[in-house]
Amino acid sequence: METQREEVTSYKISKKGVLKFLIPSLFGVAIFLFPIKDGTSFNIPLGLITEYLIDLLSNYLPLIITYTMIISTLFSLVTYFFKPGILMKSKFLDSLFNVTLSWLMIRVIGTIFAVMTFYDFGLKMIISESTGGTILGLLTTLIIWFLVASFLMPYLINFGIMEFTGTLLRGFIKPLFTLPGRSAIDLLASWIGNVNVGVVLTREQYLSGFYSGREAVAIATNFSTVSLPFCLVIARVLEVDHLFPVFYLTVVIAGIICAIIIPRIPPVSKIPDTFYVENNYTENVPKNMSKFKWAMTQAVKRAESAGSFKEQVKQGYEVFAGIAFTLIPQVMAIGTIALIIAEYTSFFSIISQPMVYVLQLFQLPEAEMAAPATIAGFIDMFMPAILASDIEAEITRFFIGALSLVQIIYLTEMGTLLIVSKMPVNLWNLFVIFIERTFISIPIIALIAHIIF
Structure with missing residues (x-):
């Protein structure tokens, strides 16, 4: 030193x-x-x-x-x-x-x-x-x-x-x-x-x-979240765009809390440094050197x-x-195969059954209809909005939209990029992180949704 x-x-x-x-x-x-x-x-x-x-x-x-x-x-x-x-x-x-x-x-x-x-x-x-x-x-x-x-x-x-x-x-x-x-x-x-x-x-x-x-x-x-314009698109599809400021604030709050917790728990915490x-x-x-001068020194040397x-x-x-x-x-x-599974099989309807009880626990209407949308985001970021667009309860549409934007790990794009990126992460890790983000975010988003509605 x-x-x-x-x-x-x-x-x-x-x-x-x-x-x-x-x-x-x-x-x-x-x-x-x-x-x-x-x-x-x-x-x-x-x-x-x-x-x-x-x-x-x-x-x-x-x-x-x-x-x-x-x-x-x-x-x-x-x-x-x-x-x-x-x-x-x-x-x-x-x-x-x-x-x-x-x-x-x-x-x-x-x-x-x-x-x-x-x-x-x-x-x-x-x-x-x-x-x-x-x-x-x-x-x-x-x-x-x-x-x-x-x-x-x-x-x-x-x-x-x-x-x-x-x-x-x-x-x-x-x-x-x-x-x-x-x-x-x-x-x-x-x-x-x-x-x-x-x-x-x-x-x-x-x-x-x-x-x-x-x-x-x-x-x-x-932190690899979807862009703000896409958040607005999701809000419009789910007809909650009149609440966009609080909708986006909900996404930010839940996202920051996830970013604080996820690096401290497995599987991320178990990845070697x-x-x-x-x-x-x-x-x-x-x-004997100020923080600013050291920062400037590092920056200039790099430049x-x-x-x-x-x-x-x-x-x-x-x-x-x-x-x-x-x-x-x-x-x-990988993206096409994932969408074939989502589109032509009942895989997500079956595995999302436990989510019905979770949504009911947080008193969200039309829980059975909304449950697949809580899991389908692992395949594609737009699928939850499509699945939830026919739900009548505005509070549930608001909840699904915000949750899908906080989950952020989807195979058609971001997930596949990570798998082939040489970073030490695999498909199972991504699914576990997706589930962790989902369960951390659900009570936060549900609480804010109940306050609003």
Whole structure:
């Protein structure tokens, strides 16, 4: 530690270094966190850019998605069976296409589902608008979110803002959420922005050695919430949008309480605090140095080691390629299978029977009709709203809507991204965390709902 103090006290902060920290970091914060009025709601610049590109390219995106999966699967098959030198010698290409047999099969299945859905042939249960059609449509949106976020994310994570806030906020973030102070920016970006962007941001910090496995999973499963505009959509579908301020406040209160409790109980608390790679970063403030000066020192050192604009573009390209060629076919496969189970079997109706008694305990009307909606959110974030839209009792619709937004772990998107993210979490862990978030949130949301109604 003494060696570290000597290095810190001798480090000179230059005006150029401060500017290299401030300008890119403020740009990144503005893109990911700055709210802008968008019609009747608010959005962030990242969201506005993404939505513009989605509208511009909407006619071509299903084709692009489908053939991205075809390319990914063909290269993966060639790599698995023939091990060509041109692919195996490249660390980057090897990371994209050299996969285990199980993940190869998932890529093949996802690509078959995509081709069948895009060209509209084959089993109806696969290509239906409520199964394969839903996932392919979702991926056309995701690909643009990932494209924009991948190239802009370096300005949020490479130029020192996370180091700066980490040192200043550690005394608040650590005791409250058991997380490092640098996660403050990640927590805000995950909560305010798109859920998938939050997962990718957390994954990149984990792969760079800034978060331990436990910390990364805790952040991803507690702060990667759906965006505020989507919350408004859910409120409108359930016809409780006239209560939106208190509806969203309910989601925030329950979400924060979950974020305080979940990291302290299994399975998250049992995940080892080990790092994917070694990293010498520390938030501990050396003696004889103010917290602000240490924060500025850490930030400037990080900014000065960030590299050139070309290196930021390269990083963005590699992040995006990794998502496009690895995550997309896997989301197509797992998401479609999950929706087939939900749509064509009575699985969720059966397993949700105990929830009838829980809802009755909290005196929520139409408990039998509402029970499946309390579990179906594990498959897709929109399913609870669909299942609850015909419920007559407004208090129950309010309850289901808020609960579905606090649960946040769903397989069609966020859950699958986590499973394939290299973070130390599996399907069973995610289901347990989903159930924990559900039971922690139910009494909170029910209490607020009874106060309102």
